[in-house]
Amino acid sequence: MRSLRLLPGEFMRLLRGRLTQAVMVLTLVSPILGIFFYKPVLTQTMQSVYVANPAIAGGLAGYLLFGLLTILECGRIAKTRVNLLTDSLIPPELMAAVRFSALVLTALLTLTVTATAWLPISRCFVGSVFAFEDHFASYLLFMGTSLLFGMLIAASAYYVSGSTELSVIVLLCGAALNLTAWADKWQLCFITPMVDALSDDFSNHRVFLSVAWMKLSWLLLLGGIFILSGLCIRKYGKTLAASFLLGAKKLVKPAAALLLLGCAAFTYLRQPMTDNSNADLDVLSFCEIPYLEDVLCTGLDAKIVPDVDRGTLSGECVYRFLNLSGEERTLLFGITPGYRIRKALANGTEVLHVLDDYQEFNVQKLELTIPADEETQLVLSYAGFPKENRNISDLQGEREISRRYICLENANIAPDLLNVTTDPESFARVCEVVLPASMTPVSFEEGREELVSENPDGTKTWRYEGDTVNSILYAGDYVKEEVETDAGTVNFYYGAKHKAVMDEIKLRDVVKTVMDYCTEHYGTPQSISEGYVKLVESRIVHGGYATPGASLMDEADFTAFNLKDPSKGAGGSEVMIHELVHQWWGLGIMFSDMFFDETQGPWSSEGLTVYSSYRIAKELYGEEYAQKNYIDLWKDNLESYQKNFYIRNPEYLDRLSEDERSSIVCGLSDLRRYDEMPLKLLKAEELVGGEEAFDEILYELFNRELDPENPFLTYADFLDACGLREEDLDLE
Amino acid sequence: MNRIYAYECRRLLFNKFFIGLAALILVYGHQVLKNVTLFGVSFTAPFSAWSFGDYISHMTPFLWAGTLFFLGFYHNREEKRRAGIFAAAPMKPFVHELLRCAAVISASLLLVILAILPALLFYGFVFGCCPVGMTAAVASVTLLPLVVFALGSGRLLAHAGLPFLYAWMIVPFVLRAIPLPEALGLLNGTLFTERPLELGVLDPGFSLSAGSIATACALFVLGPVFALVRVPGKRQ
Numbered sequence: 001m002r003s004l005r006l007l008p009g010e011f012m013r014l015l016r017g018r019l020t021q022a023v024m025v026l027t028l029v030s031p032i033l034g035i036f037f038y039k040p041v042l043t044q045t046m047q048s049v050y051v052a053n054p055a056i057a058g059g060l061a062g063y064l065l066f067g068l069l070t071i072l073e074c075g076r077i078a079k080t081r082v083n084l085l086t087d088s089l090i091p092p093e094l095m096a097a098v099r100f101s102a103l104v105l106t107a108l109l110t111l112t113v114t115a116t117a118w119l120p121i122s123r124c125f126v127g128s129v130f131a132f133e134d135h136f137a138s139y140l141l142f143m144g145t146s147l148l149f150g151m152l153i154a155a156s157a158y159y160v161s162g163s164t165e166l167s168v169i170v171l172l173c174g175a176a177l178n179l180t181a182w183a184d185k186w187q188l189c190f191i192t193p194m195v196d197a198l199s200d201d202f203s204n205h206r207v208f209l210s211v212a213w214m215k216l217s218w219l220l221l222l223g224g225i226f227i228l229s230g231l232c233i234r235k236y237g238k239t240l241a242a243s244f245l246l247g248a249k250k251l252v253k254p255a256a257a258l259l260l261l262g263c264a265a266f267t268y269l270r271q272p273m274t275d276n277s278n279a280d281l282d283v284l285s286f287c288e289i290p291y292l293e294d295v296l297c298t299g300l301d302a303k304i305v306p307d308v309d310r311g312t313l314s315g316e317c318v319y320r321f322l323n324l325s326g327e328e329r330t331l332l333f334g335i336t337p338g339y340r341i342r343k344a345l346a347n348g349t350e351v352l353h354v355l356d357d358y359q360e361f362n363v364q365k366l367e368l369t370i371p372a373d374e375e376t377q378l379v380l381s382y383a384g385f386p387k388e389n390r391n392i393s394d395l396q397g398e399r400e401i402s403r404r405y406i407c408l409e410n411a412n413i414a415p416d417l418l419n420v421t422t423d424p425e426s427f428a429r430v431c432e433v434v435l436p437a438s439m440t441p442v443s444f445e446e447g448r449e450e451l452v453s454e455n456p457d458g459t460k461t462w463r464y465e466g467d468t469v470n471s472i473l474y475a476g477d478y479v480k481e482e483v484e485t486d487a488g489t490v491n492f493y494y495g496a497k498h499k500a501v502m503d504e505i506k507l508r509d510v511v512k513t514v515m516d517y518c519t520e521h522y523g524t525p526q527s528i529s530e531g532y533v534k535l536v537e538s539r540i541v542h543g544g545y546a547t548p549g550a551s552l553m554d555e556a557d558f559t560a561f562n563l564k565d566p567s568k569g570a571g572g573s574e575v576m577i578h579e580l581v582h583q584w585w586g587l588g589i590m591f592s593d594m595f596f597d598e599t600q601g602p603w604s605s606e607g608l609t610v611y612s613s614y615r616i617a618k619e620l621y622g623e624e625y626a627q628k629n630y631i632d633l634w635k636d637n638l639e640s641y642q643k644n645f646y647i648r649n650p651e652y653l654d655r656l657s658e659d660e661r662s663s664i665v666c667g668l669s670d671l672r673r674y675d676e677m678p679l680k681l682l683k684a685e686e687l688v689g690g691e692e693a694f695d696e697i698l699y700e701l702f703n704r705e706l707d708p709e710n711p712f713l714t715y716a717d718f719l720d721a722c723g724l725r726e727e728d729l730d731l732e
Numbered sequence: 733m734n735r736i737y738a739y740e741c742r743r744l745l746f747n748k749f750f751i752g753l754a755a756l757i758l759v760y761g762h763q764v765l766k767n768v769t770l771f772g773v774s775f776t777a778p779f780s781a782w783s784f785g786d787y788i789s790h791m792t793p794f795l796w797a798g799t800l801f802f803l804g805f806y807h808n809r810e811e812k813r814r815a816g817i818f819a820a821a822p823m824k825p826f827v828h829e830l831l832r833c834a835a836v837i838s839a840s841l842l843l844v845i846l847a848i849l850p851a852l853l854f855y856g857f858v859f860g861c862c863p864v865g866m867t868a869a870v871a872s873v874t875l876l877p878l879v880v881f882a883l884g885s886g887r888l889l890a891h892a893g894l895p896f897l898y899a900w901m902i903v904p905f906v907l908r909a910i911p912l913p914e915a916l917g918l919l920n921g922t923l924f925t926e927r928p929l930e931l932g933v934l935d936p937g938f939s940l941s942a943g944s945i946a947t948a949c950a951l952f953v954l955g956p957v958f959a960l961v962r963v964p965g966k967r968q
Contacts, residue, residue: 038909161749163752166752169798172905173760176760180767185767646772648934652859656858
């Protein structure tokens with residue numbers, strides 16, 4: 001009670017101080033640093049540039065400014081030696097608590113004023129895609145918490161050391177660690193959180209959740225340290241140790257501190273946002289599991305219900321198996337880390353299931369045994385919060401389940417089969433998904449989505465079908481446009497908030513040009529068998545992907561910011577070109593591995609896709625643009641790869657830990673597929689006599705008679721078609 | 733004199749500030765080595781002079797601040813109260829001042845050694861090498877001018893007022909965040925990341941550009957010059 005009486009007076013005193021006023025004003029203007037100087041969020045969506053970056057920069061400045069203010073305020077009384085008097089009137093720990101509370105109130109006031117003052121500025125810059133909730137969430141999470149952390153660290157350091165100088169060094173050390181050594185570790189960047197992007201067209205629920213979790217861990221940690229350090233406040237002229245022992249006599253504070261530190265450790269170690277996938281991206285052990293020869297999956301009915309408020313999902317899958325062995329069989333499923341199995345029934349009887357701890361590519365292994373019956377109906381009921389792959393933890397936000405956007409892929413929807421194949425003749429998958437009425441579902445399938453029912457709770461149940469276990473589903477506030485091309489109709493889905501921008505850049509024309517170019521040069525792909533292909537705009541994923549009948553591109557290339565940048569070309573839609581071209585290379589023509597096959601070296605679908613994208617860009621935007629943005633870039637990247645110390649001296653890799661080795665090797669393998677192979681193809685083009693001759697070869701390869709046993713296009717096939725040897729394409 | 737030098741050293745080294753700073757340098761150094769230096773800079777080996785220079789440039793702001801804090805010890809309020817006693821001692825103020833400078837230099841060198849130590853251990857444990865000569869050479873070429881300059885400029889600013897000294901501590905942190913001309917790369921560490929690329933060969937030997945040498949020399953000369961400048965009205 002006494003502290004509450006003292007607080008208003010201390011708060012007003014603090015506000016009257018010139019130093020406090022200077023700190024408040026500097027913090028208020030500090031977000032401007034994020035627009036001009038410090039830009040940690042590199043993705044150029046409007047909200048990233050004008051909301052996230054200013055808020056994060058403001059957080060860093062506020063951390064330092066309020067940290068320094070705290071140190072100076074803590075040392076103010078001792079500096080003038082008035083503490084000899086005040087300590088006899090008010091216990092020093094009580095005064096410290098009042099002072100710190102007043103500082104927190106000051107920071108809160110500063111934060112409120114800053115967020116409010118920057119609201120019209122951000123809104124003006126961001127334009128039609130501005131979201132109020134994202135603005136305030138950014139300032140609260142990215143900036144406000146950093147101010148508090150600065151004060152907690154500064155006060156703790158001062159209480160323990162009693163030294164202004166050392167406290168300043170501790171404060172600076174925190175900032176330096178955050179900005180350098182911990183810069184790419186999402187759980188350690190406690191001042192400037194690792195935010196990949198703030199979406200303009202869709203929601204940012206997952207990003208904010210991830211930052212909030214990280215900040216919570218740090219708040220608990222720093223709170224625990226703060227309480228412990230509070231015990232060190234010097235009392236009765238005693239030393240550090242004597243003051244600590246005196247303060248620790250009442251067990252409440254040490255117990256509270258230990259509880260907070262324990263909770264901090266728990267929230268750090270058991271964070272729900274990312275999984276424990278193997279860091280070695282070359283290990284594909286789940287793909288190497290042999291299939292059971294006498295068990296087939298004949299069908300799958302899945303019903304999933306995303307909880308858009310919690311970001312979780314619950315689902316129930318009914319698998320139908322044909323077991324010809326006459327014996328019990330152990331089946332392996334791949335489920336998304338974060339999900340838990342609630343129920344597993346085989347022909348109505350509960351079966352034991354074991355969830356393996358090992359995780360790979362965001363998949364966890366589930367093991368269960370089905371009975372010897374010839375036909376088995378397996379019901380799997382599951383629920384949970386889908387974790388993201390820890391190897392791309394810097395790109396968190398993709399697995400969004402919110403009221404405005406949902407992205408679910410493969411095992412997020414239904415557990416995948418790891419050791420059972422589907423019956424190619426009879427297998428059918430039916431998925432039903434319950435969504436808020438405002439959402440439009442877009443399945444990454446050749447088929448269309450059907451509305452099954454409108455439910456009394458304001459939701460709608462949608463159904464989509466396919467012939468594989470895996471499926472991908474997007475849902476959001478989508479607008480659909482149809483573009484007629486030579487290959488068929490392109491159903492183009494994009495966020496409703498982006499309509500004005502899409503109209504401005506005439507994306508329909510670019511889509512038509514790309515489709516017509518590829519159809520003319522390579523033929524019509526079988527992947528567009530239904531006569532149409534879906535082109536879907538997603539939240540930021542840094543690229544895209546394609547499946548038969550559907551291609552994905554992300555919103556980053558279509559932001560007003562990018563479109564105003566003349567260096568990005570006339571259309572700013574290269575990702576879309578790349579993903580559409582995958583309908584030819586990778587889907588129309590398959591490669592032995594869609595992603596990476598070590599035995600094929602850099603040969604994969606990406607090489608031909610990147611090469612074709614270059615040719616289209618050359619046709620659309622001119623030779624100079626293509627040279628600068630494609631060929632020169634490939635050469636630079638390849639040079640970086642070849643020069644890398646560990647590539648030149650692989651023997652040193654053995655000296656590193658497994659995680660360190662994986663992070664180096666995997667980071668470099670992409671360069672070979674995306675940069676080395678296109679350069680080899682460019683060389684092949686020269687050797688066979690130019691673009692026209694090379695196009696003819698590619699046309700022949702695309703339309704060749706396929707061997708059903710081995711339908712893949714190998715590097716050897718390509719070299720044979722060109723009449724070249726592997727060494728002919730060696731790059732200098 | 734030796735006894736006074738030892739006493740001044742003890743004052744600087746045996747206190748919570750030095751112990752705290754030393755601990756922070758060790759922790760920060762370990763984190764930089766593990767998360768930055770391990771990958772090597774500009775295609776060079778993690779144990780190359782360039783990567784080590786980059787590591788040292790990460791540590792520079794703390795070494796700079798440490799040196800200035802040591803100077804600050806001799807210019808705080810308590811010290812001014814003691815000035816009368818020192819003035820009455822049978823020793824020339826200039827000699828006493830020199831002894832204090834020597835103590836600050838010794839303490840700063842100790843911090844430099846503490847910053848280098850984790851790198852040597854890291855190279856030894858991870859890569860099985862212990863390039864003592866290289867680390868000493870790079871540290872002396874890059875750190876020595878900075879420490880000398882910090883000492884001289886810090887002494888001048890301390891005479892002008894402690895707030896100036898504290899503001900001066902922030903400078904290397906700010907310099908690391910802003911782009912500087914190539915000649916000033918020594919000040920923000922870009923020398924170690926950009927020069928190996930400019931040299932145009934793989935694994936180039938360590939060398940400084942003419943601009944960097946000029947900067948280092950200027951720092952080395954300006955330090956003592958600043959140290960000798962007297963602020964008007966502050967003479968005892």
